[in-house]
Amino acid sequence: MKEHYLAVIKFPMFVSLSLIILSIIYFSLALVSYHSLGLSPMETLLFTLLFILLTVLVSTWILILMSTHQKIKPSGLRLYTKWMLFNIYFYLAQWLGKVFMQKKGIMQESFLNFNNEIILSNFSGIHSKNILLLLPHCLQKSECKIRITNDIIECAECGACDIAKVKGIMSKYDVRAAVATGGSLARKLIQDSRPDVIIAVACHRDLTDGLRDSWRFPVYAVLNDRPNGPCFETKVSVSTIEFAIKKFI
Template sequence: MKDQDLYLSVIKFPAFVSISLLIISAVFLIILFNVFAQPLLANWVRILFIILLAILIFVVLGWMITLFSTHTRLKPKWLQKLSKWMLFNIYYPLAKGLAHITFSSKKNLIESFLYFNNEIVLTDQKDIRNTNILVLLPHCLQKEDCTIRITNDIIKCEECGGCDIAKIKKLITEHNVDAAVATGGFLEHKMIEEKKPEVIVAIATAKELVNSLRDNWNYPVYAVLNEQSTTSNEKNPVNISFIAFAIKQFK
């Protein structure tokens, strides 16, 4: 990816959220001025619009705090949790809505969202050394005809070299971290609740990563994109160096 394309990919999500909030704010203020210009305005209408204005201000301030969190750690835990919840449940849907209206590439927006999330996680974990790191792997990394089914224990891999699981096994052994294969949303969530990791490094396709991030929003999840190959001789490749980089950021 060229530097310019990478830059555009990184800024697309925050730009779309900011533009969405500007449009919503402008439209709301125009409506607000027109409504309050009415000579006989019912009190319940006045109260309703004041409440809506307060909500809009809250959402805009929340977005400013979320942008701030990509560069500086939010120390109050409640503010950190609130910011992450709003990121996944308010700002991401806003950006998706604008992308849909403008016929923008959904894939590029999702990748930008993942970059943005990773910046928050790296900022939040800066100078923190974690001992309980969980690497979540997609089941598609293991070759289909393998007789050893790996779920909670990747160490069972016999390292035949038929897929990338052996390389990842060596990596997690070197760094002394846990790894598990996510075979579904419910099992993944159950696995995380049992292990209660300090940081999660998740490897999956873009769509799966977004779902995992939203399901586990109260955990710091660093996303490693695993693009499935279209060639028959290189199915489901994974960038081992990206996983190694992610682990080193939190150890």
């Protein structure tokens, strides 16, 4: 339980810590320069610009933290905070994670959980038909005679893999579901159907890459279990998918 909690808060903790470190470096440098020779006009300009940058970084981060509990209404501001999350804070946390020798997978999981919190608080009242459930091909039983390429409706529901359970959820809530065999197909499916919300199932790496590729789209990430090793007959918690659908509709 403690490990799970740490895995969830690690990403926001590392971003906050990196901002504190940057602020300490900035104020120490400014203080040392001021006390030694005073500041030249060029240095004053440089420190002013750095101060503005630091203020923007800290205030945007506070806004992002708030968005895990409260909806950001202006869509432009929402897009800006998402861009900052995926293109600035993600790298800040990764940088500090490397300094503290953190496992990549745990940081990625924490990032995905943090993003999920934001998606849940910012998207609700969605029509079920506008929710797209994206599944990895490795969920399917390797010996299955049915070739499920795109639409999981073909599944005969024999129960040998989790596709049958997901099909049940799909019919129960009337959401769309598709199997993506790779990143480019997933992107094409998203571009073609333009859903309001995507619930994507995959491993740490694919989800992190996929989310960063499609950062403009609201993607709720569900990690798959890999009892048979990577990319082979994986499993998914159907209750987690159901929980997300219930929150969105």
